[in-house]
Amino acid sequence: MKIEVLGCYGGVDPKHNPVTLLVNEKYLLDAGTIVKELSLKRQENIESICITHCHLDHIKDLCFLADNMILSGNTKGSIKVFGIDPVLNMLKKYVMNNKIWPDFFEIRGTKGNHILKLVPVEIGEKTKFGGELNIEAVATCHSCDSSGFVINDGKKSIVYTGDTGPCPALWRRLSKIKDLKAVFIEISFPNKMRELAKLTGHLTPELFAEELKALKNSERIDFYIFHIKPQFQKIIKREINKLNMKNVHILNDGDVIEIDG
Ligand SMILES: [Zn+2]
Ligand SMILES: [Zn+2]
Incomplete structure (x- = not known):
């Protein structure tokens, strides 16, 4: 897998x-940064x-x-947008509602297909994401x-x-995935902001290390850290390095990672 x-x-x-990972040229994980980093030609390759x-x-x-x-x-077909029901409902109701932005789930392209297509998924349900990939939503x-x-x-x-x-439910599920090679996980705040992190649903380096105790075989898995607040970059990187874990890597914009196995 190329990320x-x-x-x-x-x-x-x-x-x-802001956060977006491109997988195998055709698939996106989140949609914070696309159009400034991908040429129009590469944007046209996006399937899901x-x-x-x-x-x-x-x-x-x-x-x-x-x-x-x-x-x-020049769309090849609708771009499929996967997410749990409440997320997709919000996207349609509050964003692409013909007020904030046109409803591209209804608008059709020149080939007659809708520009975007909603694909609701449930936690724990496996779904085809594209030719070679399956996905499963986790808590x-x-x-x-x-x-x-x-x-x-x-x-x-x-x-x-x-x-x-x-998030105990997340680690319960991840512990059961036998072929798990890599986890792309957020750390947003430095250790001194632990309470704010918990209140807002984010992690600090310390909270991340505590969470890992709930994951079996975590030493065999690579962890790629994203969502660092730019203003706390230095201190967060220092605190992550202090964890002294060789399998924890801090991502940078533009990185390309091959996940083998
Ligand atoms: Zn958020
Ligand atoms: Zn965010």
């Missing part, structure tokens, strides 16, 4: 993009998107991607309705959490 980091931060400034929750930093570029697809007049604990996703290519699984605070 390209279009954005990996928990905030936006000229040097930091997983949305973890409706906070703007995870959905905003879905609006602009949809807009580009209708103008390019996460954030400040609004949310889920993470397991992505499996038939040989191995990776997990993308989206935003989450401490």
Whole structure:
């Protein structure tokens, strides 16, 4: 699996993009950063998107991607938008409602297909994500309705959490995935902001380390950290390095990661 980091931060400034991972050129995990990092040609390759929750930093570029697809007049078919019911309902009701943004779930492209297509999923249900991948929504604990996703290519699984605070249900599920190779997980705040992190459904380096105790065989899994608040970057990186775990890696915008196995 090839993962390209279009954005990996928990905030936006000229040097930091909000979160989106591009998988195998065709699949997106969240939609915070797409159109500024992918050429129009590469945008046209997108087949499916997983949305973890409706906070703007995870959905905003879905609006602009949809807009580009209708103008390019070259969509290969509807882009499928996967998410749990409450997340997709919010997207339709509060964002693509013909007030904030046109309803691209109804608008059709030049080939007659809707630009976007809603694909509701349930926690624990396995669904085809595209040609070579399956996904399963997993519980996460954030400040609004949310889920993470397991992505499996038939040989191995990776997990993308989206935003989450401490979450026993997440680790219960992850402990059962035998072919789990990598977990892309958030850390947003430094240790001194532990209470705020818990209140808002986020992690600190310490909380992350405490959560890992609930995961079997965690030393055999690679952890890729995203959603760091740019203003706390230095201190958070220091605190992560202090955990002294060789299998914990901090992502940067533009990173490309090959997950083998
Ligand atoms: Zn969030
Ligand atoms: Zn976020």
